[in-house]
Amino acid sequence: MKTESVKLVYFSPTGTTKAVVQGIARGIQHENVELLDITRPDARVQPLETSENELLVVGVPVYMGRVPALVTEWLHAIAARNTPAVCVVVYGNRVYDDALIELEDILTGCGCRPIAGAAYIGEHSFSTDETPTAKDRPDAGDLHHAESFGRKIREKLDAIASADQIPDGAIPGCRPYRGDSKLWTVDFIAVGDACVRCGTCAEVCPVGAIDPEDSTAIDTKKCITCCACIKRCPKHARTMKPGLVRDASLRLHTLYSERKEPEYFL
Numbered sequence: 001m002k003t004e005s006v007k008l009v010y011f012s013p014t015g016t017t018k019a020v021v022q023g024i025a026r027g028i029q030h031e032n033v034e035l036l037d038i039t040r041p042d043a044r045v046q047p048l049e050t051s052e053n054e055l056l057v058v059g060v061p062v063y064m065g066r067v068p069a070l071v072t073e074w075l076h077a078i079a080a081r082n083t084p085a086v087c088v089v090v091y092g093n094r095v096y097d098d099a100l101i102e103l104e105d106i107l108t109g110c111g112c113r114p115i116a117g118a119a120y121i122g123e124h125s126f127s128t129d130e131t132p133t134a135k136d137r138p139d140a141g142d143l144h145h146a147e148s149f150g151r152k153i154r155e156k157l158d159a160i161a162s163a164d165q166i167p168d169g170a171i172p173g174c175r176p177y178r179g180d181s182k183l184w185t186v187d188f189i190a191v192g193d194a195c196v197r198c199g200t201c202a203e204v205c206p207v208g209a210i211d212p213e214d215s216t217a218i219d220t221k222k223c224i225t226c227c228a229c230i231k232r233c234p235k236h237a238r239t240m241k242p243g244l245v246r247d248a249s250l251r252l253h254t255l256y257s258e259r260k261e262p263e264y265f266l
């Protein structure tokens, strides 16, 4: 089937999900690719409308084995009409549990026809230089895999005349979903003297939890512990205080150091 465009939709506070879906898009090789980055709160105001003539690629990170609760409302509101869709989850080398089938269910529920799914590995949000987990992933091998997955999606689309011919259910998973969509409410970010109040942290925060005028003022009720502000601080002024998140970082580093590989389902 012919598609007029590919829409790449992603939520990606620390950039690994974005890198993966862009890799997939390179493999799909469509001349008309539109990016819809829903990481920032202002990008999740307008609902998305799509038609049968488009291919939707939706990528989210795995949070506690689930699709991040923060984006489910926006995803549920997508207005699709038989739109072929690719479901992509990116996880930090621990587990993705049922996040992929959850994403498939959400997209099916709003009128999409899932054509493929994949789980990739990205550097864990809680990874630090001292306790790295899946450091620098997706790496060249992962991105090569993503491009090859993209080519396979294209071949699958080329082999059918319309979205009605997409066969059901290649994506594995259980219902009710494992994992827990409830995140921690925790005061875990230390701001050091190197901070120059440039405001980058507030800009990259996906939930508006940081005061743009005072980067030490963090609303812990809004914070989703994504660590974008830590990882993207140009002065490396933000670190983890001792406690829940730093302990988790050490635990992940200790227990999940064995490299996992991407998987796709077509």
Ligand SMILES: Cc1cc2nc3c(=O)[nH]c(=O)nc-3n(C[C@H](O)[C@H](O)[C@H](O)COP(=O)(O)O)c2cc1C
Residues within 6 Å of the ligand: 011, 012, 013, 014, 015, 016, 017, 018, 060, 061, 062, 063, 064, 065, 066, 090, 091, 092, 093, 094, 095, 096, 121, 122, 123, 124, 125, 126, 183, 224, 225, 226, 227
């Ligand atoms: C609150 C939270 C929960 C997470 N839960 C999981 C998980 O259950 N399994 C896992 O392997 N990685 C987990 N991660 C790690 C992210 O899925 C991973 O780092 C991903 O690559 C981040 O995507 P991004 O770079 O697009 O933000 C979690 C990260 C955060 C912030």
